[in-house]
Amino acid sequence: MAEGRAAPRRCVRCVLPDTFPGLTMHADGVCSLCRDFDRAAPDTEATALARLEAAFDQVRGKSARYDAVVAYSGGKDSSWLLYLLVRRWKLRCLAVTIDNGFVVDQALTNIRAVTDALEVDHILVRPAFGFLRQVYQESLRGGLHVPAAATRASDICNSCIGLINNHVVSTAVHHQAPIVAGGYVAGQVPRNSAILTVPLAALDAGARSLQDRLADRLGDGARAHVERFPGAASVMIANPLLVSSYSEERLLADIEPLGWRRPVDTGLHSSNCRLNDLGILAHHQRYGFHPYVGELAEQVRRGSLSRAEALKRIEALPDIQELREEIARLGLNQELAPFPRQ
Amino acid sequence: MSNAARDVIVEYLQATFLFDLRQERLDDRSNLFEAGFVDSYGLVELVGFLERTFSIRLTDSDLTSPRLASIDGMVRMVAEKGGAISHG
Ligand SMILES: [Zn+2]
Numbered sequence: 070m071a072e073g074r075a076a077p078r079r080c081v082r083c084v085l086p087d088t089f090p091g092l093t094m095h096a097d098g099v100c101s102l103c104r105d106f107d108r109a110a111p112d113t114e115a116t117a118l119a120r121l122e123a124a125f126d127q128v129r130g131k132s133a134r135y136d137a138v139v140a141y142s143g144g145k146d147s148s149w150l151l152y153l154l155v156r157r158w159k160l161r162c163l164a165v166t167i168d169n170g171f172v173v174d175q176a177l178t179n180i181r182a183v184t185d186a187l188e189v190d191h192i193l194v195r196p197a198f199g200f201l202r203q204v205y206q207e208s209l210r211g212g213l214h215v216p217a218a219a220t221r222a223s224d225i226c227n228s229c230i231g232l233i234n235n236h237v238v239s240t241a242v243h244h245q246a247p248i249v250a251g252g253y254v255a256g257q258v259p260r261n262s263a264i265l266t267v268p269l270a271a272l273d274a275g276a277r278s279l280q281d282r283l284a285d286r287l288g289d290g291a292r293a294h295v296e297r298f299p300g301a302a303s304v305m306i307a308n309p310l311l312v313s314s315y316s317e318e319r320l321l322a323d324i325e326p327l328g329w330r331r332p333v334d335t336g337l338h339s340s341n342c343r344l345n346d347l348g349i350l351a352h353h354q355r356y357g358f359h360p361y362v363g364e365l366a367e368q369v370r371r372g373s374l375s376r377a378e379a380l381k382r383i384e385a386l387p388d389i390q391e392l393r394e395e396i397a398r399l400g401l402n403q404e405l406a407p408f409p410r411q
Numbered sequence: 412m413s414n415a416a417r418d419v420i421v422e423y424l425q426a427t428f429l430f431d432l433r434q435e436r437l438d439d440r441s442n443l444f445e446a447g448f449v450d451s452y453g454l455v456e457l458v459g460f461l462e463r464t465f466s467i468r469l470t471d472s473d474l475t476s477p478r479l480a481s482i483d484g485m486v487r488m489v490a491e492k493g494g495a496i497s498h499g
Pocket residue numbers: 080081082083084085099100101102103
């Protein structure tokens with residue numbers, strides 16, 4: 070895809086390319102992030118799991134209706150998350166799904182099946198598509214997020230994640246649910262975020278900055294799409310999949326009996342969103358590396374993914390010819406390369 | 412101590428949040444959130460870095476303190492908590 074570019078040099082341990090921002094390659098071929106990983110001595114999974122379960126024990130059953138509001142995309146990871154929260158940790162959950170207009174039908178079918186099987190209340194939020202289209206157009210133009218966001222996900226995904234997190238926190242505040250849970254896996258969120266108490270004031274600062282960035286591009290009306298969090302309370306952010314011995318075989322064995330089926334039309338990486346591939350392609354063209362490489366590299370370091378498998382996933386790039394429908398729905402020009410390099 | 416801590420913090424911030432202090436005309440008092448380099452994901456990462464690197468524990472009020480937004484504030488926070496660099 071990136072014609073004219075030489076193949077990047079990759080860390081011999083974790084697959085990060087030398088085009089990855091902020092990365093240094095050492096003489097032995099190992100990258101600076103692998104070195105940091107060895108030095109950091111992170112909590113063992115068992116320690117972090119114990120802290121997570123202690124936090125769950127502390128709040129279970131205390132609030133009127135829900136213990137946790139769960140960001141639920143209908144994909145395999147968040148389906149497993151919901152399964153674990155309900156069946157393993159016995160938390161009363163409210164699942165929240167944001168339909169960005171590109172969620173595949175099978176994902177919506179899966180959501181119904183899984184929430185019914187687990188007897189979980191569910192809210193489906195569909196922001197006006199005209200607003201989302203503008204957000205995605207601006208995402209593809211670049212510069213909507215902080216520079217470091219490009220090391221974590223595509224610009225499109227970062228926009229969605231910002232809006233989803235905002236909705237989920239505001240739902241938790243509304244229901245006075247103490248926990249906000251996400252199905253993020255290693256490499257998608259910071260290592261210390263398996264369980265974390267965050268004051269609403271800190272989340273409000275993030276919400277204000279999201280409002281500012283959107284308003285800057287889309288006008289002041291965009292502010293109304295982002296909820297603010299006044300008040301002195303805190304919420305617990307939980308990312309239980311970081312400490313749940315994540316493996317695809319294990320999670321499928323748990324969620325398939327609930328009626329979850331793998332969608333066939335979502336592209337190479339996502340199990341619920343048809344826009345994901347466009348984000349990947351645009352990101353690769355603009356920044357010169359695959360947006361999933363950061364999280365896959367972290368999984369390789371942690372030993373939950375082989376280096377060969379990670380390489381295979383980042384080398385298979387989406388074909389723009391198969392993204393015509395998504396490009397048209399976003400109102401982008403089919404003939405021009407829509408994603409300029411930086 | 413303060414200077415060593417500052418150097419470690421600056422090196423981390425520049426490598427993680429992808430900016431160059433001088434190029435961006437920022438100084439130790441600049442608000443890195445307002446300057447557009449740290450978002451809420453970055454905040455969580457930053458807290459993890461400070462706790463791990465200096466063997467300290469940040470409280471809820473630290474997490475909402477404007478001190479966390481600038482290099483100067485972070486250095487003072489670490490010093491007040493008696494932080495020591497735990498890994499060379
Ligand atoms: Zn590496």
